[in-house]
Amino acid sequence: MNCATLEALLERLALGQLNPLERAAVTQHLTDCAACRELVELAQIAAGSDAQKTLSPPDELMARVLAETAGSGCPSAERALCDLVDDRLEGVEAELVRGHLAACSECGALERVLASLVDELPEMAEIHPGRQFVASVLAATLPWHVRGARWWRRTWPRWVRRPRFALEAAYAATIVLVVLFTTPVSPLEAMPRRAVQIVQTVPTPRLDDQWTRLKADLASRVATVGGSEGVRAVVDGWRETIELGDRTLQRSRAVAHEAPGWALEQIRTFWGQVASLLERADADPAAADQDSDEETS
Amino acid sequence: MRQTQGRVFAIAVHYMRNREEARDASQEAFVKVFRGLHTLDPSAPFLPWLLRLTRNCCIDRQRRLKVRTPERPVPINEALDTAVDDPTPEDNWLTGATRRLVHRAMNALTEKNREILLLHDIQQLKLEEIAQLLQVPIGTVKSRSNRARIELAKAIRKIDPSYGVSA
Numbered sequence: 287m288n289c290a291t292l293e294a295l296l297e298r299l300a301l302g303q304l305n306p307l308e309r310a311a312v313t314q315h316l317t318d319c320a321a322c323r324e325l326v327e328l329a330q331i332a333a334g335s336d337a338q339k340t341l342s343p344p345d346e347l348m349a350r351v352l353a354e355t356a357g358s359g360c361p362s363a364e365r366a367l368c369d370l371v372d373d374r375l376e377g378v379e380a381e382l383v384r385g386h387l388a389a390c391s392e393c394g395a396l397e398r399v400l401a402s403l404v405d406e407l408p409e410m411a412e413i414h415p416g417r418q419f420v421a422s423v424l425a426a427t428l429p430w431h432v433r434g435a436r437w438w439r440r441t442w443p444r445w446v447r448r449p450r451f452a453l454e455a456a457y458a459a460t461i462v463l464v465v466l467f468t469t470p471v472s473p474l475e476a477m478p479r480r481a482v483q484i485v486q487t488v489p490t491p492r493l494d495d496q497w498t499r500l501k502a503d504l505a506s507r508v509a510t511v512g513g514s515e516g517v518r519a520v521v522d523g524w525r526e527t528i529e530l531g532d533r534t535l536q537r538s539r540a541v542a543h544e545a546p547g548w549a550l551e552q553i554r555t556f557w558g559q560v561a562s563l564l565e566r567a568d569a570d571p572a573a574a575d576q577d578s579d580e581e582t583s
Numbered sequence: 584m585r586q587t588q589g590r591v592f593a594i595a596v597h598y599m600r601n602r603e604e605a606r607d608a609s610q611e612a613f614v615k616v617f618r619g620l621h622t623l624d625p626s627a628p629f630l631p632w633l634l635r636l637t638r639n640c641c642i643d644r645q646r647r648l649k650v651r652t653p654e655r656p657v658p659i660n661e662a663l664d665t666a667v668d669d670p671t672p673e674d675n676w677l678t679g680a681t682r683r684l685v686h687r688a689m690n691a692l693t694e695k696n697r698e699i700l701l702l703h704d705i706q707q708l709k710l711e712e713i714a715q716l717l718q719v720p721i722g723t724v725k726s727r728s729n730r731a732r733i734e735l736a737k738a739i740r741k742i743d744p745s746y747g748v749s750a
Contacts, residue, residue, distance in 0.1 A: 368729040398747040399736040403685070407704040410682055412589025413596055415606055419588060423613040 287311045287378055292322050300329040307362050307382055314378050359386050363393050371400045500557060501528060503564070527560055587630070588613075590706060591637045597689075597701045598641035608644045612637040631712040634702070638716070684746065688738035696731035703728045 292315055298304055299312055316323050363386040369375040370383050387394045425433065445451060466474050534556055591612055595605035615636055623632060689697050702708045702716065703724070710728075714721045739746050 364733050365729070368732050395740060395744070395747070396733070396736050399739050400732060402747040403704070403732065403736065403739075406681060406685060407700070408707055410685065411593055411705050411707065413593040414589055415592035415609055419592070419606065419609070420585060423610050426610055426614050427617045 287315045289315075289319060289322055292316075292319075293325070296325065296329050299326065305362075306359055307386075310382055310385075311378050314381075360390060360393055363387065363390065364396070367393070367397055367400055371397065371404060500560065501531070524563075527563070531556060531560065587633055590630070591633065594634055594637045594701065594706065595641055597697065597705075598638065599644065604644065604648070605641075608641045609637065611644065612640040615640065628712075631708060631716070634706060634708065635716050684739060684743055685735075688735055688742055691738045691741075692731065692734055695727065696734055699724065699727045699731045700735060704732060 292299075292312060295304060295308060295312060299309075304312065312326075316326060363383050366375055366379065366383045370380060375383060387397050425436065428436070466472055467478055469475060588609070592605060592609045595608040595612070596602065599605040599608055612633075616633065619636075623629070689700065692700070698717075699713070702713045703710070708716070710721050710724050713724045717724065719727075
């Protein structure tokens with residue numbers, strides 16, 4: 287406390303309205319400051335009180351006052367406790383609070399807890415989140431497709447290793463097959479029936495055999511035709527037809543392993559055209575000549 | 584990240600009070616740090632920025648969780664049992680017991696008091712930084728901090744009257 291503070295409290299001091307802490311601070315200041323003692327004397331004289339009691343405090347007054355006011359001084363002491371523990375309280379105020387702590391066991395215990403917490407609380411600033419934390423954060427910063435791929439690589443083996451995976455896979459596959467082949471809107475709905483038909487159909491003779499027979503038939507017909515120009519033109523047309531048949535068969539063989547159905551259809555078409563040409567040639571060689579020109583073109 | 588992950592996780596544990604949620608909130612905070620590093624002012628201190636970001640993540644997450652069906656929260660002690668990185672088994676018991684006591688006492692405080700203790704006394708942020716973070720005057724931060732410490736000390740005394748006697 288300084289002289290200015292005392293002057294501010296002077297009126298209440300003279301009227302005896304100071305609280306114990308203020309009174310103790312004033313008493314302490316008056317022991318050191320003669321000017322303030324005179325001021326207080328004057329004030330108390332003016333107030334008509336007994337100045338002598340205030341101006342000459344007994345040596346043990348402070349301790350006695352604090353001991354008597356331990357209970358009522360607790361709120362003020364509590365307010366100052368943190369500053370005291372943090373060494374932010376100095377001078378008379380610090381002494382006053384320490385005096386209160388010495389007299390008040392409850393506040394003293396509180397101060398000891400606060401002093402322990404000064405060391406304890408900062409140590410709680412860190413809690414280790416676990417070894418995988420950094421990895422999980424880094425993984426979360428990856429692009430979504432990389433994360434998805436990593437998740438799949440990590441999850442898939444776990445799924446497969448489960449004992450019931452085979453059962454679940456069979457169940458899922460059954461559902462997929464049923465949906466694919468029995469749903470009316472599915473494009474594969476007719477496939478089982480077609481498969482059965484193919485299996486039940488008599489196997490088609492080999493293409494080579496068919497062509498060999500067809501070629502022999504054509505050759506015999508070429509050998510039997512007459513010597514007129516129209517007939518020779520027909521024969522030439524047939525020869526071209528035979529060569530065309532050879533080329534078509536070779537091309538069909540090349541793609542037969544990929545599209546046997548398409549190749550077979552090509553051969554059948556060609557065979558049908560040649561057969562109809564032969565039939566018309568048998569019936570009317572002149573008409574067949576024209577047809578052969580058209581086919582050749 | 585390795586230097587600050589402990590602090591970030593500690594903040595998250597205090598806000599979320601659930602280890603798994605705290606872990607998710609911490610991860611979210613770090614992901615935001617990675618994506619928002621370019622917004623960081625190089626002249627400004629990093630730690631307050633990081634802690635503010637973590638706090639905001641935790642608060643956002645708490646809001647989202649309130650919308651969902653509440654799950655059973657894992658007690659803070661349970662979270663700390665697995666979270667504290669103790670060097671030796673002998674140290675575990677003492678340090679763990681003291682920290683559990685402090686955490687139990689903190690659980691008895693109001694949310695505001697817990698928060699100010701966390702930021703000022705545990706994370707050691709400056710009053711100015713806390714005032715900026717909480718959008719309150721510095722004087723309010725200081726008085727709230729003192730009040731929170733006294734409340735914590737009283738709560739600890741209530742749980743364990745012998746605490747601090749040997750100190």
